[in-house]
Amino acid sequence: MRLIVARCSAQYSGRLDTFLPEALRLLMFKEDGSVLIHADAGGYKPLNWMTPPTVIEQTGDLPTRIVVRKHAGKTEDRLEITLAEVLSDVSHDMGAPDSDAALNKDGVEAHLQELLAEQPHHCGEGLRLVRREWPTDIGPVDLMCRDADDEWVAVEIKRTATIESVEQITRYMERLKADPQFATCRAVLAAQSIKPQARVLAQSRGIACVEVDLAVLRGEREPELRLFAA
Amino acid sequence: MRLIVARCSAQYSGRLDTFLPEALRLLMFKEDGSVLIHADAGGYKPLNWMTPPTVIEQTGDLPTRIVVRKHAGKTEDRLEITLAEVLSDVSHDMGAPDSDAALNKDGVEAHLQELLAEQPHHCGEGLRLVRREWPTDIGPVDLMCRDADDEWVAVEIKRTATIESVEQITRYMERLKADPQFATCRAVLAAQSIKPQARVLAQSRGIACVEVDLAVLRGEREPELRLFAA
Protein backbone atom coordinates (compact mmCIF):
# COMPACT_ATOMS: atom_id res chain seq x y z
CA MET A 1 0.00 0.00 0.00
CA ARG A 2 1.27 3.40 -0.99
CA LEU A 3 0.11 6.45 0.94
CA ILE A 4 0.69 9.94 -0.42
CA VAL A 5 -0.30 13.08 1.40
CA ALA A 6 -0.32 15.85 -1.15
CA ARG A 7 -1.87 19.05 -2.34
CA CYS A 8 -3.57 17.85 -5.46
CA SER A 9 -6.45 18.17 -7.87
CA ALA A 10 -8.20 15.42 -9.77
CA GLN A 11 -10.40 14.80 -12.77
CA TYR A 12 -12.56 11.75 -13.25
CA SER A 13 -14.42 10.74 -16.34
CA GLY A 14 -16.41 7.57 -16.65
CA ARG A 15 -19.96 7.03 -15.54
CA LEU A 16 -20.01 10.79 -15.03
CA ASP A 17 -17.49 13.60 -15.07
CA THR A 18 -16.08 15.23 -11.96
CA PHE A 19 -13.52 17.83 -11.13
CA LEU A 20 -11.87 18.02 -7.72
CA PRO A 21 -10.17 21.36 -7.01
CA GLU A 22 -6.75 21.50 -5.46
CA ALA A 23 -6.45 20.84 -1.71
CA LEU A 24 -4.54 18.72 0.77
CA ARG A 25 -5.63 15.09 0.60
CA LEU A 26 -4.65 11.50 1.20
CA LEU A 27 -4.05 9.30 -1.83
CA MET A 28 -4.28 5.59 -1.23
CA PHE A 29 -2.97 3.03 -3.72
CA LYS A 30 -3.82 -0.52 -2.76
CA GLU A 31 -1.90 -3.54 -3.91
CA ASP A 32 -4.81 -4.75 -6.03
CA GLY A 33 -5.03 -1.53 -8.04
CA SER A 34 -7.64 0.27 -5.96
CA VAL A 35 -7.11 4.03 -5.79
CA LEU A 36 -8.83 6.29 -3.26
CA ILE A 37 -8.67 10.03 -2.68
CA HIS A 38 -9.73 10.95 0.84
CA ALA A 39 -10.21 14.35 2.46
CA ASP A 40 -9.53 14.77 6.17
CA ALA A 41 -13.26 14.72 6.81
CA GLY A 42 -16.42 13.33 5.36
CA GLY A 43 -16.49 9.81 6.65
CA TYR A 44 -16.73 6.62 4.77
CA LYS A 45 -16.60 7.76 1.19
CA PRO A 46 -13.60 8.79 -0.87
CA LEU A 47 -13.95 11.99 -2.89
CA ASN A 48 -12.78 10.07 -5.94
CA TRP A 49 -11.80 6.46 -6.45
CA MET A 50 -11.16 3.68 -8.90
CA THR A 51 -11.91 0.05 -8.22
CA PRO A 52 -9.70 -2.71 -9.61
CA PRO A 53 -8.63 -3.79 -12.10
CA THR A 54 -6.76 -0.62 -13.03
CA VAL A 55 -3.62 0.47 -14.83
CA ILE A 56 -1.66 3.20 -13.10
CA GLU A 57 0.80 5.50 -14.86
CA GLN A 58 3.00 7.99 -13.12
CA THR A 59 4.63 10.92 -14.90
CA GLY A 60 7.80 12.53 -13.54
CA ASP A 61 10.38 11.34 -11.04
CA LEU A 62 8.80 13.19 -8.25
CA PRO A 63 5.21 12.25 -8.85
CA THR A 64 3.57 15.17 -10.55
CA ARG A 65 0.80 13.43 -12.39
CA ILE A 66 -0.82 10.06 -11.86
CA VAL A 67 -3.30 8.59 -14.31
CA VAL A 68 -5.47 5.64 -13.36
CA ARG A 69 -7.27 3.82 -16.15
CA LYS A 70 -9.86 1.12 -16.18
CA HIS A 71 -11.81 -0.65 -18.87
CA ALA A 72 -15.44 -0.43 -17.86
CA GLY A 73 -17.44 -2.14 -20.57
CA LYS A 74 -17.25 -0.25 -23.83
CA THR A 75 -15.88 2.97 -22.38
CA GLU A 76 -12.80 3.70 -20.34
CA ASP A 77 -12.87 5.11 -16.83
CA ARG A 78 -10.07 7.54 -16.17
CA LEU A 79 -8.89 9.30 -13.04
CA GLU A 80 -6.17 11.88 -13.43
CA ILE A 81 -4.47 13.24 -10.34
CA THR A 82 -2.24 16.30 -10.51
CA LEU A 83 0.11 16.75 -7.56
CA ALA A 84 1.15 20.28 -6.72
CA GLU A 85 3.03 19.51 -3.52
CA VAL A 86 3.91 16.18 -1.91
CA LEU A 87 4.10 16.22 1.89
CA SER A 88 4.56 12.51 2.39
CA ASP A 89 4.97 9.46 0.21
CA VAL A 90 5.40 6.10 1.94
CA SER A 91 4.83 2.50 0.94
CA HIS A 92 4.02 -0.38 3.24
CA ASP A 93 4.38 -4.04 2.43
CA MET A 94 1.25 -5.46 3.94
CA GLY A 95 1.82 -9.05 2.92
CA ALA A 96 0.09 -11.38 0.56
CA PRO A 97 -3.53 -10.62 -0.25
CA ASP A 98 -4.60 -13.97 1.20
CA SER A 99 -2.92 -13.15 4.49
CA ASP A 100 -5.82 -10.84 5.16
CA ALA A 101 -8.66 -12.41 7.05
CA ALA A 102 -12.20 -11.78 5.96
CA LEU A 103 -14.77 -9.86 7.90
CA ASN A 104 -17.23 -12.04 9.73
CA LYS A 105 -20.79 -10.76 9.84
CA ASP A 106 -23.62 -11.84 12.02
CA GLY A 107 -27.23 -10.80 11.89
CA VAL A 108 -27.73 -10.20 8.20
CA GLU A 109 -30.91 -10.99 6.33
CA ALA A 110 -29.64 -14.36 5.10
CA HIS A 111 -29.30 -15.62 8.69
CA LEU A 112 -32.81 -14.51 9.43
CA GLN A 113 -34.11 -16.35 6.37
CA GLU A 114 -32.27 -19.54 7.29
CA LEU A 115 -33.67 -19.53 10.78
CA LEU A 116 -37.21 -18.79 9.67
CA ALA A 117 -37.02 -21.50 7.00
CA GLU A 118 -36.21 -23.93 9.80
CA GLN A 119 -38.90 -22.57 12.09
CA PRO A 120 -41.64 -21.19 9.84
CA HIS A 121 -44.16 -21.27 12.67
CA HIS A 122 -42.55 -18.04 13.87
CA CYS A 123 -44.09 -16.42 10.78
CA GLY A 124 -47.56 -17.65 11.67
CA GLU A 125 -49.20 -20.41 13.64
CA GLY A 126 -49.12 -23.81 12.00
CA LEU A 127 -47.06 -22.74 8.98
CA ARG A 128 -45.10 -25.41 7.10
CA LEU A 129 -42.37 -24.56 4.62
CA VAL A 130 -42.97 -25.66 1.05
CA ARG A 131 -40.06 -23.90 -0.60
CA ARG A 132 -37.47 -21.20 -0.05
CA GLU A 133 -36.90 -18.66 -2.82
CA TRP A 134 -40.10 -19.53 -4.66
CA PRO A 135 -39.56 -18.18 -8.16
CA THR A 136 -41.79 -15.64 -9.88
CA ASP A 137 -40.89 -13.70 -12.99
CA ILE A 138 -40.30 -10.57 -10.97
CA GLY A 139 -38.12 -12.27 -8.38
CA PRO A 140 -38.26 -14.98 -5.73
CA VAL A 141 -40.63 -15.10 -2.78
CA ASP A 142 -38.48 -15.67 0.32
CA LEU A 143 -40.62 -18.45 1.83
CA MET A 144 -43.65 -20.16 0.39
CA CYS A 145 -45.62 -22.01 3.05
CA ARG A 146 -48.95 -23.65 3.72
CA ASP A 147 -50.96 -23.03 6.84
CA ALA A 148 -52.96 -25.44 9.01
CA ASP A 149 -55.83 -25.26 6.50
CA ASP A 150 -53.45 -26.02 3.62
CA GLU A 151 -53.82 -22.50 2.28
CA TRP A 152 -50.81 -20.87 0.64
CA VAL A 153 -48.85 -18.26 2.58
CA ALA A 154 -46.12 -16.11 1.00
CA VAL A 155 -43.52 -14.76 3.44
CA GLU A 156 -41.22 -11.82 2.79
CA ILE A 157 -38.27 -11.51 5.16
CA LYS A 158 -36.40 -8.31 5.95
CA ARG A 159 -33.97 -7.17 8.57
CA THR A 160 -35.85 -3.89 8.73
CA ALA A 161 -39.23 -3.72 7.04
CA THR A 162 -40.13 -0.43 5.35
CA ILE A 163 -42.86 0.73 3.03
CA GLU A 164 -40.72 -0.64 0.24
CA SER A 165 -40.89 -4.09 1.80
CA VAL A 166 -44.68 -3.86 1.73
CA GLU A 167 -44.53 -2.80 -1.92
CA GLN A 168 -42.27 -5.73 -2.69
CA ILE A 169 -44.51 -8.40 -1.19
CA THR A 170 -47.51 -6.65 -2.74
CA ARG A 171 -45.88 -7.07 -6.16
CA TYR A 172 -45.29 -10.75 -5.50
CA MET A 173 -48.88 -11.23 -4.44
CA GLU A 174 -50.07 -9.42 -7.56
CA ARG A 175 -47.97 -11.79 -9.60
CA LEU A 176 -48.94 -14.94 -7.71
CA LYS A 177 -52.64 -14.21 -7.83
CA ALA A 178 -52.51 -14.20 -11.62
CA ASP A 179 -52.46 -17.98 -11.06
CA PRO A 180 -55.84 -19.26 -9.77
CA GLN A 181 -54.17 -21.76 -7.46
CA PHE A 182 -52.90 -18.80 -5.40
CA ALA A 183 -56.19 -16.94 -5.41
CA THR A 184 -56.51 -17.32 -1.64
CA CYS A 185 -52.80 -16.96 -0.88
CA ARG A 186 -52.05 -14.86 2.21
CA ALA A 187 -49.05 -12.59 2.72
CA VAL A 188 -46.78 -12.29 5.76
CA LEU A 189 -44.07 -9.70 6.32
CA ALA A 190 -41.50 -10.94 8.86
CA ALA A 191 -38.72 -8.68 10.12
CA GLN A 192 -36.53 -7.91 13.10
CA SER A 193 -38.09 -4.50 13.13
CA ILE A 194 -41.00 -3.03 11.24
CA LYS A 195 -41.34 0.70 10.65
CA PRO A 196 -44.64 2.14 11.87
CA GLN A 197 -45.63 3.36 8.41
CA ALA A 198 -44.86 -0.02 6.90
CA ARG A 199 -47.09 -1.65 9.50
CA VAL A 200 -49.96 0.71 8.70
CA LEU A 201 -49.66 0.13 4.96
CA ALA A 202 -49.38 -3.64 5.40
CA GLN A 203 -52.46 -3.66 7.60
CA SER A 204 -54.45 -1.69 5.03
CA ARG A 205 -53.52 -4.26 2.39
CA GLY A 206 -54.27 -7.27 4.53
CA ILE A 207 -50.64 -8.25 4.89
CA ALA A 208 -49.78 -9.77 8.26
CA CYS A 209 -46.80 -8.37 10.14
CA VAL A 210 -44.55 -10.43 12.41
CA GLU A 211 -41.59 -9.13 14.37
CA VAL A 212 -39.05 -11.82 15.02
CA ASP A 213 -36.11 -11.87 17.42
CA LEU A 214 -32.83 -13.31 16.21
CA ALA A 215 -31.82 -14.47 19.68
CA VAL A 216 -35.15 -16.24 20.19
CA LEU A 217 -34.90 -17.96 16.80
CA ARG A 218 -31.47 -19.17 17.77
CA GLY A 219 -32.80 -20.55 20.99
CA GLU A 220 -30.43 -18.34 22.88
CA ARG A 221 -33.28 -16.76 24.65
CA GLU A 222 -36.71 -17.86 25.78
CA PRO A 223 -39.56 -16.03 24.08
CA GLU A 224 -41.06 -15.23 27.48
CA LEU A 225 -38.02 -13.21 28.47
CA ARG A 226 -38.71 -10.84 25.62
CA LEU A 227 -41.76 -9.56 27.41
CA PHE A 228 -39.49 -8.04 30.02
CA ALA A 229 -36.97 -6.65 27.57
CA ALA A 230 -37.08 -2.95 26.71
CA MET B 1 -5.39 12.90 9.89
CA ARG B 2 -3.77 10.05 11.71
CA LEU B 3 -2.61 7.01 9.79
CA ILE B 4 -1.67 3.82 11.59
CA VAL B 5 -0.41 0.72 9.84
CA ALA B 6 -0.80 -2.13 12.27
CA ARG B 7 -1.50 -5.78 12.76
CA CYS B 8 -4.89 -5.58 14.39
CA SER B 9 -8.27 -7.15 14.95
CA ALA B 10 -11.59 -5.40 15.37
CA GLN B 11 -15.07 -5.91 16.68
CA TYR B 12 -18.10 -3.90 15.67
CA SER B 13 -21.50 -3.96 17.21
CA GLY B 14 -24.32 -1.75 16.16
CA ARG B 15 -26.71 -2.38 13.32
CA LEU B 16 -25.19 -5.84 13.21
CA ASP B 17 -22.22 -7.57 14.77
CA THR B 18 -18.94 -8.20 13.01
CA PHE B 19 -15.58 -9.65 13.91
CA LEU B 20 -12.45 -8.84 11.94
CA PRO B 21 -9.60 -11.31 12.56
CA GLU B 22 -6.07 -10.08 13.05
CA ALA B 23 -4.12 -8.97 10.00
CA LEU B 24 -2.07 -6.04 8.70
CA ARG B 25 -4.27 -3.06 7.93
CA LEU B 26 -4.43 0.70 7.59
CA LEU B 27 -6.32 2.63 10.26
CA MET B 28 -7.47 6.08 9.25
CA PHE B 29 -8.62 8.65 11.79
CA LYS B 30 -9.99 11.78 10.18
CA GLU B 31 -10.15 15.15 11.85
CA ASP B 32 -13.94 15.05 12.01
CA GLY B 33 -14.08 11.77 13.92
CA SER B 34 -14.38 9.40 10.98
CA VAL B 35 -12.58 6.09 11.49
CA LEU B 36 -11.84 3.66 8.67
CA ILE B 37 -10.12 0.27 8.61
CA HIS B 38 -8.78 -0.60 5.17
CA ALA B 39 -7.14 -3.77 3.89
CA ASP B 40 -4.51 -3.54 1.15
CA ALA B 41 -7.14 -4.71 -1.34
CA GLY B 42 -10.83 -4.66 -1.89
CA GLY B 43 -11.44 -1.24 -3.36
CA TYR B 44 -13.71 1.44 -2.21
CA LYS B 45 -15.09 0.07 0.99
CA PRO B 46 -13.45 -0.05 4.40
CA LEU B 47 -13.66 -3.38 6.24
CA ASN B 48 -15.02 -1.51 9.24
CA TRP B 49 -15.75 2.13 9.83
CA MET B 50 -17.48 4.70 11.98
CA THR B 51 -18.97 7.90 10.65
CA PRO B 52 -18.93 11.09 12.72
CA PRO B 53 -19.77 12.18 15.28
CA THR B 54 -17.72 9.75 17.32
CA VAL B 55 -15.87 9.59 20.61
CA ILE B 56 -12.48 7.90 20.43
CA GLU B 57 -10.70 6.41 23.43
CA GLN B 58 -7.19 5.06 23.37
CA THR B 59 -5.85 2.69 26.01
CA GLY B 60 -2.10 2.43 26.68
CA ASP B 61 0.79 4.72 25.82
CA LEU B 62 1.64 2.79 22.78
CA PRO B 63 -1.79 2.32 21.31
CA THR B 64 -2.92 -1.16 22.19
CA ARG B 65 -6.63 -0.68 22.12
CA ILE B 66 -8.79 1.95 20.49
CA VAL B 67 -12.52 2.17 21.11
CA VAL B 68 -14.75 4.30 18.89
CA ARG B 69 -18.24 5.06 20.13
CA LYS B 70 -21.21 6.67 18.54
CA HIS B 71 -24.74 7.33 19.61
CA ALA B 72 -26.98 5.97 16.89
CA GLY B 73 -30.53 6.57 17.97
CA LYS B 74 -31.42 4.57 21.04
CA THR B 75 -28.49 2.19 20.84
CA GLU B 76 -24.77 2.78 20.78
CA ASP B 77 -22.52 1.82 17.91
CA ARG B 78 -19.14 0.61 19.04
CA LEU B 79 -15.97 -0.28 17.18
CA GLU B 80 -13.16 -1.79 19.19
CA ILE B 81 -9.75 -2.12 17.60
CA THR B 82 -7.04 -4.24 19.21
CA LEU B 83 -3.52 -3.52 18.01
CA ALA B 84 -1.02 -6.35 18.18
CA GLU B 85 1.86 -4.64 16.39
CA VAL B 86 2.22 -1.07 15.16
CA LEU B 87 4.37 -0.64 12.05
CA SER B 88 3.72 3.03 11.51
CA ASP B 89 1.85 5.80 13.24
CA VAL B 90 1.92 9.25 11.68
CA SER B 91 -0.28 12.31 11.86
CA HIS B 92 -0.71 14.97 9.20
CA ASP B 93 -2.12 18.43 9.70
CA MET B 94 -4.25 18.84 6.63
CA GLY B 95 -5.58 22.26 7.41
CA ALA B 96 -8.96 23.65 8.27
CA PRO B 97 -11.94 21.59 7.12
CA ASP B 98 -13.17 24.45 4.97
CA SER B 99 -9.87 24.59 3.14
CA ASP B 100 -10.98 21.52 1.30
CA ALA B 101 -12.73 22.15 -1.98
CA ALA B 102 -15.85 20.25 -2.86
CA LEU B 103 -16.15 17.75 -5.66
CA ASN B 104 -17.89 19.06 -8.74
CA LYS B 105 -20.07 16.58 -10.62
CA ASP B 106 -21.51 16.57 -14.10
CA GLY B 107 -23.81 14.03 -15.66
CA VAL B 108 -26.05 13.09 -12.75
CA GLU B 109 -29.79 12.63 -12.94
CA ALA B 110 -30.47 16.33 -12.48
CA HIS B 111 -28.60 17.06 -15.69
CA LEU B 112 -30.59 14.44 -17.52
CA GLN B 113 -33.75 16.12 -16.33
CA GLU B 114 -32.55 19.52 -17.54
CA LEU B 115 -31.77 18.17 -20.96
CA LEU B 116 -35.08 16.34 -21.32
CA ALA B 117 -36.97 19.39 -20.12
CA GLU B 118 -35.39 21.28 -23.00
CA GLN B 119 -36.04 18.48 -25.48
CA PRO B 120 -39.15 16.68 -24.27
CA HIS B 121 -39.78 15.13 -27.68
CA HIS B 122 -37.12 12.57 -26.71
CA CYS B 123 -39.63 11.24 -24.19
CA GLY B 124 -42.29 10.74 -26.84
CA GLU B 125 -43.21 12.12 -30.24
CA GLY B 126 -44.76 15.55 -30.19
CA LEU B 127 -44.40 16.09 -26.46
CA ARG B 128 -44.39 19.67 -25.18
CA LEU B 129 -43.24 20.56 -21.68
CA VAL B 130 -45.85 22.12 -19.43
CA ARG B 131 -43.90 22.09 -16.21
CA ARG B 132 -40.87 20.58 -14.50
CA GLU B 133 -41.28 19.19 -10.98
CA TRP B 134 -45.07 19.16 -11.17
CA PRO B 135 -46.16 18.99 -7.56
CA THR B 136 -48.35 16.24 -6.13
CA ASP B 137 -48.91 15.64 -2.45
CA ILE B 138 -46.61 12.62 -2.57
CA GLY B 139 -43.79 14.37 -4.37
CA PRO B 140 -43.08 16.07 -7.69
CA VAL B 141 -43.53 14.53 -11.13
CA ASP B 142 -40.27 15.15 -13.03
CA LEU B 143 -41.85 16.44 -16.22
CA MET B 144 -45.50 17.12 -17.00
CA CYS B 145 -46.14 17.36 -20.73
CA ARG B 146 -48.89 17.34 -23.29
CA ASP B 147 -48.79 15.28 -26.45
CA ALA B 148 -49.86 16.13 -30.00
CA ASP B 149 -53.48 15.43 -29.05
CA ASP B 150 -53.21 17.72 -26.02
CA GLU B 151 -53.40 14.76 -23.66
CA TRP B 152 -51.41 14.87 -20.43
CA VAL B 153 -48.19 12.86 -20.16
CA ALA B 154 -46.30 12.40 -16.92
CA VAL B 155 -42.58 11.64 -17.31
CA GLU B 156 -40.37 10.07 -14.67
CA ILE B 157 -36.63 10.41 -15.31
CA LYS B 158 -33.92 8.10 -14.00
CA ARG B 159 -30.33 7.47 -14.83
CA THR B 160 -31.05 3.76 -14.39
CA ALA B 161 -34.67 2.66 -14.22
CA THR B 162 -35.51 -0.21 -11.90
CA ILE B 163 -38.67 -1.78 -10.57
CA GLU B 164 -38.60 0.92 -7.95
CA SER B 165 -38.80 3.55 -10.66
CA VAL B 166 -41.94 1.87 -12.00
CA GLU B 167 -43.43 1.86 -8.50
CA GLN B 168 -42.63 5.53 -8.14
CA ILE B 169 -44.33 6.67 -11.32
CA THR B 170 -47.22 4.30 -10.56
CA ARG B 171 -47.76 6.12 -7.28
CA TYR B 172 -47.74 9.47 -9.06
CA MET B 173 -50.25 8.25 -11.64
CA GLU B 174 -52.50 6.91 -8.91
CA ARG B 175 -52.39 10.30 -7.29
CA LEU B 176 -52.88 12.29 -10.50
CA LYS B 177 -55.82 10.20 -11.63
CA ALA B 178 -57.68 11.12 -8.49
CA ASP B 179 -58.22 14.39 -10.38
CA PRO B 180 -60.63 13.92 -13.34
CA GLN B 181 -58.61 16.25 -15.55
CA PHE B 182 -55.81 13.65 -15.53
CA ALA B 183 -58.11 10.70 -16.13
CA THR B 184 -56.49 10.02 -19.50
CA CYS B 185 -52.95 10.98 -18.45
CA ARG B 186 -50.27 8.67 -19.83
CA ALA B 187 -47.03 7.70 -18.11
CA VAL B 188 -43.53 7.60 -19.56
CA LEU B 189 -40.42 6.24 -17.89
CA ALA B 190 -37.30 7.81 -19.42
CA ALA B 191 -33.84 6.60 -18.49
CA GLN B 192 -30.33 6.08 -19.79
CA SER B 193 -30.86 2.42 -19.14
CA ILE B 194 -33.91 0.39 -18.16
CA LYS B 195 -33.61 -2.94 -16.34
CA PRO B 196 -35.48 -5.82 -18.01
CA GLN B 197 -37.69 -6.52 -15.01
CA ALA B 198 -38.59 -2.87 -14.78
CA ARG B 199 -39.55 -2.98 -18.43
CA VAL B 200 -41.77 -6.02 -17.83
CA LEU B 201 -43.53 -4.40 -14.90
CA ALA B 202 -43.94 -1.10 -16.75
CA GLN B 203 -45.42 -2.88 -19.76
CA SER B 204 -47.90 -4.74 -17.58
CA ARG B 205 -49.01 -1.41 -16.13
CA GLY B 206 -49.23 0.43 -19.43
CA ILE B 207 -46.27 2.66 -18.73
CA ALA B 208 -44.19 3.57 -21.77
CA CYS B 209 -40.42 3.09 -21.60
CA VAL B 210 -37.90 5.31 -23.38
CA GLU B 211 -34.15 4.90 -23.31
CA VAL B 212 -32.31 8.17 -23.84
CA ASP B 213 -28.66 8.84 -24.58
CA LEU B 214 -26.92 11.66 -22.76
CA ALA B 215 -24.45 12.21 -25.58
CA VAL B 216 -27.23 12.48 -28.12
CA LEU B 217 -29.14 14.90 -25.92
CA ARG B 218 -26.00 16.97 -25.58
CA GLY B 219 -25.11 16.67 -29.23
CA GLU B 220 -28.33 18.38 -30.15
CA ARG B 221 -27.70 21.20 -27.76
CA GLU B 222 -25.99 24.43 -28.59
CA PRO B 223 -22.30 24.20 -27.70
CA GLU B 224 -22.75 25.63 -24.25
CA LEU B 225 -20.37 25.36 -21.33
CA ARG B 226 -22.09 23.04 -18.95
CA LEU B 227 -19.21 20.83 -17.93
CA PHE B 228 -18.41 21.33 -14.24
CA ALA B 229 -20.66 24.36 -14.05
CA ALA B 230 -22.91 24.27 -10.97
Next chain:
DNA sequence: AATTGTATATCGTCC
Protein backbone atom coordinates in the same frame (compact mmCIF):
# COMPACT_ATOMS: atom_id res chain seq x y z
C1' DA C 1 -35.67 13.66 13.98
C1' DA C 2 -37.69 11.06 10.36
C1' DT C 3 -38.56 10.33 5.46
C1' DT C 4 -37.39 10.22 0.67
C1' DG C 5 -34.50 9.59 -3.30
C1' DT C 6 -29.82 9.32 -5.50
C1' DA C 7 -25.34 6.95 -6.05
C1' DT C 8 -19.17 6.67 -10.35
C1' DA C 9 -23.31 3.47 -5.00
C1' DT C 10 -20.46 -1.34 -3.89
C1' DC C 11 -20.90 -6.09 -3.31
C1' DG C 12 -22.39 -10.93 -3.47
C1' DT C 13 -24.98 -14.44 -5.85
C1' DC C 14 -27.35 -16.76 -9.21
C1' DC C 15 -28.76 -17.51 -13.84
Next chain:
DNA sequence: GGACGATGTACAATT
Protein backbone atom coordinates in the same frame (compact mmCIF):
# COMPACT_ATOMS: atom_id res chain seq x y z
C1' DG D 1 -21.06 -11.77 -17.98
C1' DG D 2 -25.50 -9.68 -16.90
C1' DA D 3 -29.16 -8.96 -13.74
C1' DC D 4 -31.00 -8.57 -9.20
C1' DG D 5 -31.26 -7.73 -4.30
C1' DA D 6 -28.95 -6.53 0.22
C1' DT D 7 -26.09 -3.15 2.35
C1' DG D 8 -23.88 -1.39 9.27
C1' DT D 9 -25.73 0.86 2.35
C1' DA D 10 -23.87 6.38 2.71
C1' DC D 11 -25.44 10.76 1.80
C1' DA D 12 -28.10 14.99 0.81
C1' DA D 13 -32.33 17.35 0.64
C1' DT D 14 -36.74 17.92 2.44
C1' DT D 15 -40.51 17.76 5.88
